Amino acid sequence: KAGVTQTPRYLIKTRGQQVTLSCSPISGHRSVSWYQQTPGQGLQFLFEYFSETQRNKGNFPGRFSGRQFSNSRSEMNVSTLELGDSALYLCASSWGDRDQETQYFGPGTRLLVL
Amino acid sequence: SQQGEEDPQALSIQEGENATMNCSYKTSINNLQWYRQNSGRGLVHLILIRSNEREKHSGRLRVTLDTSKKSSSLLITASRAADTASYFCATDARTVGNEKLTFGTGTRLTIIP
Numbered sequence: 287k288a289g290v291t292q293t294p295r296y297l298i299k300t301r302g303q304q305v306t307l308s309c310s311p312i313s314g315h316r317s318v319s320w321y322q323q324t325p326g327q328g329l330q331f332l333f334e335y336f337s338e339t340q341r342n343k344g345n346f347p348g349r350f351s352g353r354q355f356s357n358s359r360s361e362m363n364v365s366t367l368e369l370g371d372s373a374l375y376l377c378a379s380s381w382g383d384r385d386q387e388t389q390y391f392g393p394g395t396r397l398l399v400l
Numbered sequence: 401s402q403q404g405e406e407d408p409q410a411l412s413i414q415e416g417e418n419a420t421m422n423c424s425y426k427t428s429i430n431n432l433q434w435y436r437q438n439s440g441r442g443l444v445h446l447i448l449i450r451s452n453e454r455e456k457h458s459g460r461l462r463v464t465l466d467t468s469k470k471s472s473s474l475l476i477t478a479s480r481a482a483d484t485a486s487y488f489c490a491t492d493a494r495t496v497g498n499e500k501l502t503f504g505t506g507t508r509l510t511i512i513p
Contacts, residue, residue, distance in 0.1 A: 319500060329503035342500050376442060391442035
């Protein structure tokens with residue numbers, strides 16, 4: 287079974303631009319979560335989608351948004367990029383059960399904002 | 401904000417030795433999980449321990465959980481060079497509207513050949 291895939295793997299943008307990152311979960315998984323990882327803040331939860339609905343959201347500004355499609359693929363968008371948005375963005379998929387949830391992570395998208 | 405704090409932040413040991421890292425957390429949990437990350441790549445799930453379990457084994461890994469102290473430890477026995485990575489604990493609090501994992505700050509483990 288194929289793992290979680292993320293595209294693109296690397297991205298360079300300039301301040302003020304917007305960016306869209308994509309995540310394809312493991313087949314059958316209905317939950318996709320997004321995380322931001324930076325050296326200073328560590329792994330921070332962005333949001334989780336389950337069956338096309340945002341189920342939870344972390345403490346990030348409204349510039350960060352996401353969506354999930356009927357095939358469970360998910361995208362996240364960051365508008366008006368800031369230098370501090372430079373990070374490794376990880377998505378993780380899971381079955382979506384409420385108990386005993388193991389998350390399967392993709393390789394990440396490394397975003398550099400200049 | 402980080403739910404878990406890991407200790408130590410960095411650890412270097414000789415190949416073949418055992419490595420122990422600790423995780424402390426703040427709120428009640430349903431389960432606690434340990435993940436490994438190799439040099440800026442995705443995380444790999446290692447082991448999950450439920451709140452009603454005290455110890456769990458998986459190969460060379462042993463995890464303990466003390467819910468009264470809100471702490472967990474991960475022991476890697478007979479370490480190998482390939483174990484060099486960052487290790488994160490993640491807590492699953494799973495209350496309504498809080499369906500996510502909260503990760504600790506991580507321990508950077510270096511195995512010296």
